[in-house]
Amino acid sequence: MMQRDDVTVRMAVLKDVIRLAELDQSIFSDFWSEKAFISSVDSKMEIVPVVTLNDTDEIVAYAAVSFVLDECNINRIAVVQEFRSRGLGTYLLGCIEELLPPEVNIFNLEVRESNVHAIEMYEKFGYTVLGRRKKFYRCPVEDALLMTKRKV
Numbered sequence: 001m002m003q004r005d006d007v008t009v010r011m012a013v014l015k016d017v018i019r020l021a022e023l024d025q026s027i028f029s030d031f032w033s034e035k036a037f038i039s040s041v042d043s044k045m046e047i048v049p050v051v052t053l054n055d056t057d058e059i060v061a062y063a064a065v066s067f068v069l070d071e072c073n074i075n076r077i078a079v080v081q082e083f084r085s086r087g088l089g090t091y092l093l094g095c096i097e098e099l100l101p102p103e104v105n106i107f108n109l110e111v112r113e114s115n116v117h118a119i120e121m122y123e124k125f126g127y128t129v130l131g132r133r134k135k136f137y138r139c140p141v142e143d144a145l146l147m148t149k150r151k152v
Ligand SMILES: CC(C)(COP(=O)(O)OP(=O)(O)OC[C@H]1O[C@@H](n2cnc3c(N)ncnc32)[C@H](O)[C@@H]1OP(=O)(O)O)[C@@H](O)C(=O)NCCC(=O)NCCS
Pocket: 027, 077, 078, 079, 080, 083, 084, 085, 086, 087, 088, 089, 090, 091, 110, 111, 112, 115, 117, 118, 120, 121, 122, 124
């Protein structure tokens, strides 16, 4: 696992879901409910990694990823506002690759086409744009770019 001195990555457990749903609501307009996080945490075909501060155990970043055979979809990835632009999003992308079963080597995600910071992060991490899903998002309605990366 990639190492950082300031944070730890671990899998979310049920007691994290209230906080995860709170954070998701503060970050996304189409946020996930506690129920959605519970179902993800409980699923054998999904992982919900969280990045916590070593000092306080506070969650500062999280993701939710579903996988089937050699392919996965990053359904959620976010860094808490005050902790952005410190490499945590990139760190979490790397952790996701290491935490999934080794046969998973295709990584897919959708991103709002206006989310230039996220798109830049994904491109720096090796993702490329594969296509567009028309009107994929609500609140506001917007196209998604479908991005993908293959592990070498
Ligand atoms: C997108 C997000 C996860 C990035 O996390 P982060 O920890 O801030 O990203 P990093 O620090 O690892 O930055 C990686 C690269 O992304 C780009 N980037 C990220 N935030 C940026 C910003 N505020 N301004 C400019 N570029 C930015 C830069 O290219 C950066 O590389 P650099 O550090 O060499 O400049 C975070 O901004 C976030 O949680 N946004 C809200 C939720 C969201 O949009 N999630 C993605 C849904 S598809």
